[in-house]
Amino acid sequence: MNKPLDLAGLGIGPFNLSIAALLREVPQLRTAFFDRKPQFNWHPGMMLPGVRLQTSYLKDLVTGVAPWSPNSFLNYLVQNGRFYTFMNADLPAVSRAEFADYMAWVAEGLDNLHFGHNIRHVDFDGDLFHVHLQEDAEPIRARNLCLGTGKIPAIPESCRPWRGDDCFHNMELTLRQPDVAGQCVTVVGGGQSGAEVVLSLLQGDWGRPERIHWLSRRPNFDPLDETPFTNDYFTPAYVDTFHGLPEEQRLALVRNQKLASDGISSDTLEALYQRLYEHRIAGGHSPRVVLQPHRTLEAMTGPAPYRLAFHNGLNGGREHIQADRVILCTGFESRLPDYLSGDLRQRLETDRHGQLKLDSDFQARWDGPPDRHVYAVNAGRHSHGIADPQMSLMCWRSARIVNHLAGETLFPVTGRVDLVDWNGEETLNEPVEPDRDSLLAMLKNNI
Ligand SMILES: Cc1cc2nc3c(=O)[nH]c(=O)nc-3n(C[C@H](O)[C@H](O)[C@H](O)COP(=O)(O)OP(=O)(O)OC[C@H]3O[C@@H](n4cnc5c(N)ncnc54)[C@H](O)[C@@H]3O)c2cc1C
Known part of the structure; x- marks a missing residue:
């Protein structure tokens, strides 16, 4: 790895994996991607039973810009002997577990991915970026970077002191496998993750709780608009x-x-409503389920049993509940990664919310040499809109970045039929x- 890379990819989630998959067709570029996980593993803490993708399987790592690529979801099906049965199953959407398996299959076939490497810090010597992976080892040197280390779980301030076995973000859920039998469980957050967690609790996936409270700041359990x-x-x-x-x-x-982009899928809402209805008419006393939209969490005191105070946005009241366990489905926040050390961090332009200012080809604006680029994925909600954190345009963004890096249009990036x-x-x-x-x-x- 002594020769400088054309691109060092930091993090191997779906978004950088998509870039790596396209780069397979550009052998003239020397690239390498690094991730601290031992192997590719997509959000393992939220692999709940029955959860499905919110996006079409055709919006995979490559198909929108390179349908000929061997790294497509369809090729994954063919190579694994499942094409016909998959078609016959006529699923409403692919399961997240199957899509995660597809991405892991792509990752296995790429030789520019390096797992088990924590990115400690990155700096710039005026000509090259230095990516430090281990204390004593030589840094990886690269002309360009692509930041792809994702977002971090957002934890409401009043919950932070209580983080642990009994109060945690939903991204840790299946890794913790909590035993909630006989407990009062509060789920905070009314998006897709909150709905999936409540459905799982109702199904008794971790034992039968005595009570479930589901709080949402939103006025109702609002659907994803997929029209x-x-x-x-x-x-x-x-x-x-x-x-x-x-x-x-x-x-x-x-x-x-x-x-x-942030609403609840209509099939999840239907499943939830039907489950609640059946539970109610069957005279189900346990768990007692209390749905509380239009509530904003204001305070939480502990230790367990915790006391939560929230504001009712509909009638203006202040309400309290007790909970043995609190599952925070409170989304994610986007921050500049800690590994960008002082000097490099200072040189990157940010908006007043601390977000990188990204040009149209997803390069961060900075005061470095014009032929050195810091690309960023999943960092452009403010610059490129609500599509940016989703997979829908993942491969299009990857194509924009690879074309820019290569200095030529290797992959098509403009639609010709816009309605x-x-x-x-x-x-x-x-x-x-x-x-x-x-x-x-x-x-x-x-x-
Ligand atoms: C539960 C869930 C379901 C989703 N479902 C959908 C869906 O159906 N459709 C859709 O369009 N979008 C969906 N999304 C949104 C989005 O597509 C995913 O969050 C996606 O995983 C984002 O990809 P990413 O590559 O930016 O980040 P991540 O998947 O978070 O990957 C980041 C990677 O960086 C690594 N990393 C972080 N820090 C370091 C470091 N210092 N050193 C080394 N490695 C590091 C991590 O180990 C990780 O592998 C979902 C999100 C969640 C949370």
């Missing part, structure tokens, strides 16, 4: 238009489009900058 025009937010044309908007407008749109004219292509008007008044009106109406 066609909303899905147009997950197209290259929309993302490119979005990227060109002023920052305030982008942030307002991201807030407004929340349910296009919505997002950018004024079909009018005689010149595109206009939104004026201050319309921007304020948008923010006021939360548009």
Whole structure:
């Protein structure tokens, strides 16, 4: 590894794996990817029974830009002798376990992935990046980086002192296998993960609890909007238009489009409602299930049994409950990774929320030499919109990065059939900058 790499990929989740899979077809670039896990393993702590992908299997690591690639989901099915049975099964969506297995299968076939390496810190010597993996070992040197170490679980401040066996983020759930028999369990968070956890608790996956409280800040248990025009937010044309908007407008749109990416799948909602109904008419006393939307957690005191205080947004009241166990389905936060040491961190431009400013090809703006790039995946919700943390446009983003790195269009990145004219292509008007008044009106109406 003495010769500098063209690209060092930091982290091997789905997003960097997709880049690595495309790079297999670009042998002229020297690349290597590193991850601290011993092997590829997709969100093992949330591999609950029966959970399904929220995205089509065609939106896999490569197909949208390289359908000929051997790393497609369809080739995985063929190579594993499951193509016909998979088609006959006519599943509403692929299980997360099967998709995770597909990605692990791709990872096994790539020779530029290196597992079992914790990235300790990264610096820049004026010409090359140095990626330090072990205390005494020589650093990996690279001309360019791709940051792909994902997001970190968001823990509400009042819950932080109590983190442990009885109060934890949902991403640790199946790794902990808690015994909840006879307990009062509170699930905080009304998105897809919260719904999956409540469904699993109802099914008695970890014993039969005495009581389940499910709190959500949202006004209801809101569905994922998967209708066609909303899905147009997950197209290259929309993302490119979005990227060109002023920052305030982008942030307002991201807030407004929340349910296009963060709502609960309709099949999960149906399963949950039907389960609750059957439980109720069967006279099921245990567990007692209390659903509490429109509630914002304000305080938590402990140790267990914990006391949680929350605000009821509907009637303005303050409410309290007791819980033996608290499962936090409170999402993720995006922060600059700790391994970016002082000097390099200072040189990267961030917005007022501390997020990297990304150019259209996903390079972070920085004050380094123009031929050295820090690409970033899963870091562009503010710059590229709600599609960025999802897999829908994963391989398109990978293609943009690989094309930029290679300096030529190796993979197609523009759709030719766009049904919505997002950018004024079909009018005689010149595109206009939104004026201050319309921007304020948008923010006021939360548009
Ligand atoms: C439970 C769950 C289900 C989801 N389902 C869907 C879905 O159905 N459809 C969809 O479009 N999106 C889904 N998403 C959203 C998104 O697609 C995934 O979160 C996806 O895993 C993001 O990929 P990533 O590569 O950015 O990060 P991650 O998957 O988080 O991978 C980051 C990797 O970086 C490694 N790492 C971190 N720090 C270091 C370090 N210092 N040194 C070395 N390695 C490090 C980690 O070990 C990890 O392997 C889901 C998210 C969750 C949480």
